[in-house]
Amino acid sequence: MANVIIAAYNLKKYFPVGGFLFSSKQTIKAVDDVSIKIKENEVVGLVGETGCGKTTLGKLLIRLIEPTAGEIFFDVPEEIIVEYEEALKNKDTKKIEKISKRYSFLNKKGGELRRMRRYMNIVFQDPYSSLNPRMLVKDIIAEPIISTGYASKKEAEELVFKLLEEVGLTPEFAFRYPHELSGGQRQRVALARGISTLPKFLVLDEPTSALDVSIQAQILNLINEIRKKYSITILFISHNISVVHYMSDRIAVMYAGKIVEEGYKNSIIFDPKHPYSKALISSIPRPEPMREKIIINLQGEIPNLINPPKGCRFHPRCPVAFEECGWTADEVFQDIEYIIMRRYAEQFNGIKRIYIEDDFTISVEYEGKNLIEEKLKEVLNKEKQELRSLISIKNIKSESTKIKIELYKFVEPEMYKSKDGINVRCLLYREKK
């Protein structure tokens, strides 16, 4: 069994919003409670839409930014990981602390951390801003070698030429400035820099998104070659799912700061479980014109991460969301208000006020003795097909001049294991009790 190179538990990264002086308590929950384990020589693909926290997770794993909470182990013995997981399961705080103290990557500091940086690196998406415009290519590539103390300055010089050859560039590129290179050449330089200290773990953050298809193919094949030669473990971030499928062994799908599905790549691509992955994978463009398409069209916008949706974060857009998926009164309130005040305004004349009573109750006040309750029930039932939020209505009760609409309480989905070994964060896959 292969060693675990990197294991992260319940990682969180909350970015504060607002200025320095007037900083409010609000935070962007860019990564929220993510656990991920990557084995030696494995390539894990990370996909998801813009702003869902992929880059943030990548940076957290190599500690380019510090997590708000959570634990990371880097290259620790297998037994320790097993022990730690057991302790987590049993909530054995003493043991957790003990292991953390000794092995946690987060406890490394100063020189020790700098030396450890040798074993990990990151390559960024934009080849235009990720290379210092005022440094020669050779200095760019040599920087990690010297900074981490991997080799002396003199040896670094020789290594640079070897690395350039490795990424398919001629030695004379060493004496060029980044702006004299094309996008593909820049990305090769960035890659040479990334592998310059023979790292064990490499985060590739959309390494080919800024490149052409044909250059992309060159770079992808190059990455594959190098990875096999030096046995490098890779976290491959991209929103191009075809590319991720080509490169990875396992795929993790991220949505709004959480990993919603994770497993062997073919199971994920050919039989996705989570409704979001299904939509995502169905809309991949394919180079097969006239193919029959069954595409799941998602409504709605990317959720805001300051106040992410409750329960399952996908529920406002989920085409199969049901009662307990996370609806709260304010979401339902907006739809009910729209129905009563706008769409069916002519049928509901006597309504005085609609307001939120508590998290799971909405009240409708009316005048006179209209038979509004029946009408409301009928209308809400009719609209359930289109407005999924109405599904969460548990019952509708009349109370003197007011109608109380009660909602189901939501359940926070966890990672559930499906039959073919995929982990899914969706209530549909919860084990039936």
Add this chain to the structure above:
Amino acid sequence: MSEILTINNLKVWFHTRRGTFKALNGVNLNLRKGEVLGLAGESGSGKSTLGLSIMALLPSNAIIVRGSKIILKNRDYLKYFELFPEEKIDRKFKIKKNQKIMKHIRDFLAKIRGKEVSMVFQEPMTALNPLLQIGYQITEALLAHSSINLAKRILSRINLTEDDVREILKIVKSSKNVEKDLNEFSKLKKLDGIEDQVLYILNRKDLSTIRKERMIYSLKEKMKNPLTMSYLKKIAENKSIGIYRFLNRIPILKRYLKGVLIKEGYRKAIELLAMLNIPHAEKVVYMYPHELSGGMRQRVSIAIALANNPDIIILDEPTSALDVIVQYQILQLISELKYKLNISFIFISHDLSVLAEVCDRIAIMYGGRIVEIGPIDKIFYESLHPYTKGLLRAIPKISKDIKTIESIPGTVPDMRNPPNGCMFHPRCPYVMDVCRNKVPKSIEYSKDHFVECFLYGE
């Protein structure tokens, strides 16, 4: 199918301190009515340059070489200009004079731009003005070419009578071809502009029929003050607005005169945005670009391009910055617009998988020439040119047994001194002696499928 745009032997070069970049080297292309033409090729192959040439929006260091032809709706507009012949473009080249010519071309085509051809630029962020409301930016585009339509829309609402509305509703309920009948009706009653608004209401998906009928009833508007009315009439009849141009300078009057048009512009903007499936369009028009997500911004750019009902829309990498779900929505939108409004599109992208989703025909560009062009299935399943083949092999395909992708070795040619003969010969696996010396001619290999390569033909 009729051809709406023909490009013949188009050569566009860029004069710079680091040399003359030969971005386009004799492009031949035609665009038909109501088709989506894909334009694929490597970065730097001249895709954007081609788009900008059609729009006449080339930067001032660009040179259009004599002999180039751009024929838009049977009008060859480059023939009015004294372009530089190829051999004159050397060290002693007169930059200043060329800049003047380029400026003339730009000014000459300002009338057409936005109205007949419009373009969605490569970066949605830079194409929108961050300081102006979305609605205002769309209104600006409308005012540039369609103030007549805006005025007509207002007047038609004012002139609408109870009887007219009843008749419209009758048409809506009973007619088989609502669009055509409404058009005839509005022509007959001199209510130009009303059909547009009625159709918009009918096409909304989020309203019940009763609501729609109510909205049609509420289209009727009160008379405006006499000054505004005569101003609107003047504009609607496309008469000179001499004195009003002056009155529009006076702030208070401006509110009554131009303000009316701007308000109508916002109204039309809402209709456009709603047509592009933007939720809460009536709120979005009052927002600023930075408040919108990438996909929304892209749709706003498309709305601006659509504002004046152009015949041709050029989309320069409209989806490259977006993720697949939003990308799919935009692709769907383009197909819809093609059928609904019969607009022709040029869709620029370097990603063939995206083009496979929307295009009717695809043109493959390399080194400033179109090396292969043909119907989409021919390009994907019976591609001819070695570059096209290479490009197709370079796309990772999702399949259970993963085939390794193959890249095209080598790099793009330096366009300052491009290779002799076939541009692709330094990278071509089938290179022959002729390829190094002679430029291949375009050959119609099968119906509608052209290729520029010595492997084909006699």
Add this chain to the structure above:
Amino acid sequence: MSKNIGLIGRRNYLLKQNPRIEELKISFKIFFTNPTAVAGFVITLLYFIDIILVQFFPSFIGISDPNRYIYNFNNPVPLPPSSSHWCGTTAGGIDLCDAIIKSIRIDLIYSLFIVIVGAIIGLLLGLVSGYLGGIFDEILMRITDIFFSIPYLVLAIAILFVLGVSLENIAFSLIIVWWPLYARYARAQTLSIKQMTFIESAKASGTRDLMIMFKHIVPNVLPPIFVQISLDLGTVVGVFATLAFIGFSPTANIPELGYLTSLGLNYISIAPWSVIIPGLVITVFALAVNLMGDGLRDVIDPKRRSV
């Protein structure tokens, strides 16, 4: 094996143009194809040649005593320009041409000193505060805010009242007034460069903060600061001369443009040239330096470079 490649690489490197020289060539090309910048540069150069001549070869341009004005009390009333006095004379019968040639030196050297010292202080503080951020940054910004809220001339005069009258004190007061400008500018530049991904990738490869500062941030912040210096030089010469003009230069016989201008002040109605000509010398310099600075700005603008 790798050694061989290294050698080939180096040989290629030597055979090919040095990239740094290539860059420099382009910079020169951009600068020297801009006529206004060249005009500014030539005029500025003339002023500096003047300094060198006065300092090292005074006799070469026929100056007997570069450190003081030569009075001619036989003819104390200013004379208009004539063949013997090309620029005329000013109070005390001083020949204006001679006086101006001598005076330029002090103004320019002091101004250069002010700008350079101010820029160094500002650069260091701006860099540190931009890079570290936090409390230090906050404090620095508030301090510069205070400086910015007081008109700089008023502040300089106030400082001079405390310190007393001398050319050194004028320079000192102006440094105090000028550094916040550079601090702000350097900080803004640092902040924008700090956001670039290459800083992040330097961090990821374990580069120390200090190294990041000197290898990545400083080389990118310096060029715009240089441009700023050249743009400021003109203003500073003006302000320096102004302070001397309104009486903050010691009454000793030191050749300085502001003082020289003030000499003619009593005769302004009958001998306007005695004020206008020295004044013009200052203005022309300020203008020339500005034009040159504008040209330099084009040189470092990556957009213009790539065209």
